[in-house]
Amino acid sequence: MFALLWLSGCATDPVTGKSAYNLYTLDDDIKMGTQAMAQNVAQMQKARCPINTDSARVAQLNEMTRRISAVTHYPTIPYTVTLFQTNIVNAAAFPGGPMMVFSGLYDPRKGLVRDEDELAAVMAHELAHVNCRHTTRRLSVVTPVVLLVGVGAAVLEAKEQQQWAEILAGGFAVVGALALPAYSRSDEYQADAVGLMYMAKAGYDPRAAPRIWQRAMEQSGKRSGGSGSLTGGFNLFSSHPADQARYEALQKLLPAAMEEYARVRGGYPPGYTPPPGVPMR
Ligand SMILES: [Zn+2]
Numbered sequence: 001m002f003a004l005l006w007l008s009g010c011a012t013d014p015v016t017g018k019s020a021y022n023l024y025t026l027d028d029d030i031k032m033g034t035q036a037m038a039q040n041v042a043q044m045q046k047a048r049c050p051i052n053t054d055s056a057r058v059a060q061l062n063e064m065t066r067r068i069s070a071v072t073h074y075p076t077i078p079y080t081v082t083l084f085q086t087n088i089v090n091a092a093a094f095p096g097g098p099m100m101v102f103s104g105l106y107d108p109r110k111g112l113v114r115d116e117d118e119l120a121a122v123m124a125h126e127l128a129h130v131n132c133r134h135t136t137r138r139l140s141v142v143t144p145v146v147l148l149v150g151v152g153a154a155v156l157e158a159k160e161q162q163q164w165a166e167i168l169a170g171g172f173a174v175v176g177a178l179a180l181p182a183y184s185r186s187d188e189y190q191a192d193a194v195g196l197m198y199m200a201k202a203g204y205d206p207r208a209a210p211r212i213w214q215r216a217m218e219q220s221g222k223r224s225g226g227s228g229s230l231t232g233g234f235n236l237f238s239s240h241p242a243d244q245a246r247y248e249a250l251q252k253l254l255p256a257a258m259e260e261y262a263r264v265r266g267g268y269p270p271g272y273t274p275p276p277g278v279p280m281r
Contacts, residue, residue, distance in 0.1 A: 009021050009022055009023040009140055013132075013133075014073040014074070015073050015131055015132050015190075015194060020133075020137065021137070021140055021141070022133055022136055022137045022140050023136070023139075023140040024133075024136035024139070024140065026074065026077065026096070026133070028095075028096075028136060029077075029095035029096035029097075029130075029133055029135070029136050030077060030078065030095070030096030030097060031096070032094070032095050032096060032135075032136070033094035033095040033096035033097055033098045033130075033135075034078075034094075034096065034097075034098060036094050036095075036098070037080070037082070037094050037098035037100075040100070041082065044084060049084055049085060049086055050084075050085040051082060051083070051084055051085070052082060052083050053083075053085055054083060054085070054103070057083055057103075057106070058081075058083050060116070060119070061081045061083060061101060061119075061123070062081060064116075064119065064120055064123050065079050065080075065081045065099070065123060065127075066079075067202045067203075068120065068123055068124050068127055068198050068199065068202040068204075069127055070202070071198055071201035071202050072127055072128075072130075072131045072198055073131045074130075074131055077096060077097045077130075078096075078097050079097040079098075079099065079127070079130070080097060080098050080099065081098075081099045081100070081101060081123070082098070082099070082100050082101070083100075083101050083102075083103060084100060084101070084102050084103065085103045086102050086103060086104060087102075087103075087104040087107065087110070088102035088104045089102065089104040089105055089107065089110055089111055089112060090102050090104070090105065091105060091122050091123070091125075091126050092126065093126040093127070093129045093130050094130075094135070095130065095133065095135040095136055096130065097130055099123070099126045099127070099130070101122075101123075105119075105122065110219075112212050112215050112216055112219070113212070114215075115208070116204070117199075117204045117205040117207070117208035118208040118211065118212050120199045120202065120204035120208065121195065121196075121199055121204070121206075121208045121209040121212055122212070124195035124196070124198040124199035124202070124204070124209075125191050125192060125195035125209075126191075126195075127195065127198060128190070128191040128192075128193075128194035128195035128198060129183065129187070129191045131194065132187070132190055132191060132194060134183055134187045134190075134191070138183070138184070138187070188246070189246070189249055192209070192246055192249060192250055192253075193249070193250075193253055195209070196209050196250060196253055196254070196257045197256075197257055197260060199257075200257040200258070200260040200261040200264065201260055201264060202264075203261070203264050203265055204261075205261065205269055206254060206257035206258060206260075206261055207254065207258070207269075207272070209250050209254075209257075210247050210250040210251050210254065213243050213244075213246050213247035213250065214247055216243040217243045217244055217247065220243060255274060255275050258272060258274060259274070262274075
């Protein structure tokens with residue numbers, strides 16, 4: 001029985017084209033994520049956090065999710081996005097499609113998103129986590145026996161206990177009866193890389209992705225002179241891997257993404273010159 005499960009866990013990952021190990025089906029992802037999201041919303045409501053009250057931003061997020069999810073590897077799964085009015089500077093994804101955006105992301109001082117392309121970079125990154133099925137893939141490695149299906153599972157971008165503690169202290173309820181694995185460093189790099197191509201394919205300017213990390217570096221530079229406390233909630237943009245490393249990795253991938261963008265949009269944007277060797281469009 002166990003051997004059978006083990007064998008059944010291997011399938012080709014459409015994102016990489018390589019064999020990947022996952023004990024869960026895509027339906028399991030969807031069930032798990034839907035349940036976790038419902039619990040999360042219920043707890044946020046209990047904490048009187050306004051949900052989806054900013055109709056203009058909600059409309060923008062829905063349209064963006066529609067547009068980017070259409071170019072993902074699993075375009076038909078039920079993606080949803082929910083906007084929470086809280087000062088947390090972050091976004092997160094549950095397995096199988098439900099995503100959360102916290103309005104702190106837009107904060108003019110502490111937030112990191114300044115325009116539509118930058119928001120698209122964040123959403124594309126979250127959609128990439130969903131498509132790479134990082135949560136159930138990690139659950140498959142951490143838990144050898146499949147007893148977890150149906151258990152609410154939320155994996156935020158939090159990497160450290162301190163961050164979890166902070167979320168909880170901030171009244172943000174993390175669902176889950178078990179300690180869930182956080183995304184690993186390699187998951188983050190993969191979500192960055194896959195998300196960069198998604199946003200380009202959806203016609204958003206990929207230069208926005210490294211720009212966010214650059215801003216994150218500048219902001220953490222300013223913060224580093226202070227007490228060191230992470231006031232205002234945890235921040236996906238200051239968790240590891242380091243901002244600088246993610247910025248550099250994205251910069252390296254940028255020419256390929258810009259080429260894709262130019263293909264979709266019929267040309268490069270003003271102010272962008274492709275590196276030598278890349279055909280002009
Ligand atoms: Zn991530």
